[in-house]
Amino acid sequence: MSRAAVVFHERDHDLGVRNVGSLGPALRERGFETTTFSFEGDSRDAQRPPAEAFDVVVLMGSPDAAYDDSLPWLAEEVEFIDSAVAHRVPVLGVCFGGQLLARVLGGTVTRAEQSEHGFVYVESDDRDLIPSGPWMQFHDDTFSVPPNGLSVAQTAAAQQAFVHGPHLGLQFHPEITADVFESWVQGWDARGVRAEVEASVDVEAIRAEVAAREESSRQACGRLVDVFLDRAAGFR
Template sequence: MTYPNDPRAVVLVHDRDPALARRDIGTLDAELRTRDFQLDVHSFDHSPDTAPPQLSDAQLLVVMGSPDAAYDDTLSWLEPEIAYLQDAIDAQVPVLGVCFGGQLLARVLGGSVRKSEHPEYGFVEVETSDPELVAPGPWMEFHGDTFVAPAQATVIAHNAAAQQAFVLGPHLGLQFHPEIDLDTYDAWAAAWARDGVEHEVDVDRIRVAVADAEAAARARCSTLLDAFLARSSALPR
């Protein structure tokens, strides 16, 4: 893959606490940096008065997870983020959407997002028709909503609960969290404690699973990122 010197990745994060939002990038932070990307991190929700990064010289846009819903138009920051994502798509900047980010990408491209009848929490296997891009897993899930990919997209991974990954042009939308590591999970837990969020699943058990699988999850994230960057850079822009 060929990029200019000092390629730049814009990363959109979501949490009203900037420190917790930054930790949500997880292993993608180091993985992008080891590939010589400069990270330009922005949040439409915790920094609404800060201008977002310019897209004109960005090689990549990554949209991370969020505790909020991609269909909740009462969120004051969601409309500006949607407009920014549309600008990136119009500028042919490849987009990697992670969980909420994948849902928002699906919505902006013409798909839909709704509350899931089968929420997923913990590591799950997925079926894939493109194992070089998205391996069977297991992948970390933590979502109560789900996307339906746009009609013109290709769904490349799914399971009985939901569509798990789609591609459209240079863009990749994921329902799962390839970036998971223990620090990321602990950042989620800190936000749950702050906001008084209770789950019907054993979050402590999932934390143990994250700790046990951390090295393997990091390797899967690295492989997925390489495949995504190779694919997106090979497509005409």
């Protein structure tokens, strides 16, 4: 059986597992055994396999910044991603994960001039890989396309997707479900930042749209996983 590492970024293990959303089932439905873990806090699993033991690595989102080297766990995760890249293990990065993948590959991650929250229309240059249309956004930072990478999707505010060899970095959240969004809200509560988020984001409006789009989002996630895996297989 193929193996997928799914790396989340939450101090609370249960919340982190919920953050994975529809990506976990999509991988398992396609024959992958998923190992879900974090490098952070109480969720850290020191006994996890090395990157080269996996067939795919998936990096999830985070409320932290991919350029914040004061994070005590970040260097270890960067080393893990470096190893995956060196061993040509395909990496799928989501939001923070996409930013961190871009950084490891030589790109930059900075504060965005314009944040994006909620479903935003994404314009794609490769609609077979990333269909144009509304994708869930929740970010204040942005990445540049790394050297030898190719931009494949954008909004007016930010790069949204790039490919680099077998790897795919995303700024948006294909994994979104109603439960994923609720896990984010509970994470904000745990970190004491919910009031700060709600001061600038219409959480109730986004919650309602996430629920309304849940099934179409789940289907779009599955299609994206299919294309990512098919594309990655071409580099073996």
